[in-house]
Amino acid sequence: MPKIAVCDDDKESVIRLKEMILSAGISKEIDCYESGEKLVESDQNYDILFLDIDMGGMNGIETAKILREKDKNVKIIYVTSYAEYVHYAFAVHAFAYLLKPVSQEQVKAQLQEAISYYQKRKKEDEISIRFETKDGSELVRINDIYYFEYRERRVYVKTKKENLIIRGGIREIAERMKGYDFAVPHKSFVVNLFYVKAVKGYDIRMMDGSLIPLSQKKSTEFRSLLNKFLAGCI
Template structure:
């Protein structure tokens, strides 16, 4: 269950953001709880275990930056996204390791893009898929999957420790992994962006040196997806 706190001293802004977030999460069939606050003091006093904070910066009493600093003292891993009309605070956002910094007026397209890029941060280390055959069922942890290969009707899941083979559709695996950092780079391959080291016009090279084909028709989309993946790991401004 994803737990989100939205803090903005303007009720109309809170409602607008809540509606956008709900719509985006329901589109992905993600279960969530949203808690709303009109100031930083109330948020901090609630002492709820939150996964993701949306913070306005200009608020009465305790502003968003100061609120974020106090949150960071309690939790260094939680995701913080600033939503504000003030460009000049972007460098302070870096100081509190904000995941992103979205400028008002809110764009639903931009909000959705940033939210979706943050979602993989919340998946537990023990998330898994199941490889089923007639005789057995194998549990495969998502974090261990480097890439997936399709050969005729057979799937080969290449993990950090083994290759698991079974009969399945690549499209079904793609659906199972849609909320993680995976990209279908070829009609026969899905790659985990977490393991990508580099790429050219023909191959994606993984961190262990293995190479995966990238289709010329997928190259542009893959390049965009990988660059956005890298950006989501590094810069909070957008």
């Protein structure tokens, strides 16, 4: 069952939207927040987030930017009274943009569409791939891999659980991982685009804290692949 939250500084809007979501029969529990600050401070990850834009204090755009740093996969559905904010919503890869007052039909339709993406991602998270190491064959979940690095004539794999040394060349790995949203930012690296936290100049900061170089030669292609990946997450 997906984890859903509502964030709006108008109490009546929160109550009304919560009732609509519950009526859709998608989830039995909805977390509610009355400010962007409280949502960010909660440090919770959600699958679907209904978020107002025009809020006192931290607005919905600022809130989404902070959330996106740690979670690229949350489906953000903006619910606002102002159509002119739609341009800013695309900057944080919003899944949908609804104008108040919203109807039960609109909420249900967006929920059903978001759920289809949620279920697809759940299936992808379970995919594993087999690598040959010096100690034998090893099955690794793709979702656990941060990146591959070629150094000292070996390919190292940085994962959530351990670091592995695998057989094969970095080019062979790049070709093999291409279909799983991995990309090559430098001749010595293959990275999981899902775990790219930020790209500044020619540095790539990963969600595990690693700093990976982005070569000038690969920069345009890598940034294009990253943008396409992010667009596919919305």
